[in-house]
Amino acid sequence: MAREETLTLAARTIAKASRVVAFTGAGISVESGIAPFRGRGGLWEKYDPAEYAHINTFRSNPEKAWILLKEMLTTVSAAEPNAAHHALAELEHLGKLRCIITQNIDSMHQRAGSSNVIEFHGSFRQFVCLDCARSFETDELMFDLVPLRCTCGGLLKPDVVFFGEPIPTDTLFRAESAASTCDAMLVIGTSAIVQPAASLPFIARKAGARVIEVNPEPTLFTELISDCRLVGKAGEILQRMVAEVRRIVQQEGLEDSYMLKSPGERSHADRDTGH
Numbered sequence: 001m002a003r004e005e006t007l008t009l010a011a012r013t014i015a016k017a018s019r020v021v022a023f024t025g026a027g028i029s030v031e032s033g034i035a036p037f038r039g040r041g042g043l044w045e046k047y048d049p050a051e052y053a054h055i056n057t058f059r060s061n062p063e064k065a066w067i068l069l070k071e072m073l074t075t076v077s078a079a080e081p082n083a084a085h086h087a088l089a090e091l092e093h094l095g096k097l098r099c100i101i102t103q104n105i106d107s108m109h110q111r112a113g114s115s116n117v118i119e120f121h122g123s124f125r126q127f128v129c130l131d132c133a134r135s136f137e138t139d140e141l142m143f144d145l146v147p148l149r150c151t152c153g154g155l156l157k158p159d160v161v162f163f164g165e166p167i168p169t170d171t172l173f174r175a176e177s178a179a180s181t182c183d184a185m186l187v188i189g190t191s192a193i194v195q196p197a198a199s200l201p202f203i204a205r206k207a208g209a210r211v212i213e214v215n216p217e218p219t220l221f222t223e224l225i226s227d228c229r230l231v232g233k234a235g236e237i238l239q240r241m242v243a244e245v246r247r248i249v250q251q252e253g254l255e256d257s258y259m260l261k262s263p264g265e266r267s268h269a270d271r272d273t274g275h
């Protein structure tokens, strides 16, 4: 199927659905100048995550962990939300997006105007003392001298999930609840590799949701659960898709035949549509 048709089909599915959830990963922020983790130019090409991004390293050798943290903080603080973040904010304003579950720690969704965002891996907005649990807003901290320390002397850790740390229970609960009760999930810019985040689209699919994937590259989701894949960059694709959703919502009167097929009716051709 041609890409234009796939895009229209995806837009109709979103317009017709009543509980849409977006699940986003590093790929959605690439057009904001924030490098992804995997693939060419990814952060893990330069830094071994098992070393630099592990909680044990942060505790035992914080200077090393801070090399990566400083690079990430510098990049994120210079970045602006892109067309993809703005398109999702508009989808929420159209009443067509219940929430975003993001693996990203860059706050781009909130800065673009989305209000219901579950930050699965935390965010850079706060730092927390590992000893006394006091928290600090990032804006009130100076980064000249790292590792940062609390007034009590304890190490200040950004409020993000490091390798070796569990997802906070309330975050996991909210994300799994959203995934298991949605009727369509937009899966954008994620490699489907890191657990438990990567299980969320599977939870949605099992609960009967349509899974629409936006990614220039195929993933495990494409192979196993995606009802449709929009191939390309998130900014361009989401901008066009949300414009189409807006048009449909304003026009009203949807026809069932435009919906993506049910699981039993799906064929492989429906799933990996290509260009």
Ligand code: OAD
Binding pocket: 024, 025, 026, 027, 028, 030, 031, 036, 037, 038, 039, 042, 049, 053, 103, 104, 121, 161, 162, 163, 188, 189, 190, 191, 192, 193, 194, 214, 215, 216, 217, 219, 232, 233, 234, 235
């Ligand atoms: P990855 O870096 O693993 O994957 C990025 C995905 O985005 C890939 O599938 C790319 O093909 C896709 N991509 C690249 N450019 C894109 C674009 N312009 N538009 C759309 N998609 C694009 O990032 P995540 O899957 O988010 O965890 O990584 C998951 C977790 O691994 C991160 O949250 C982080 C990392 O280790 C922690 O730090 C705990």
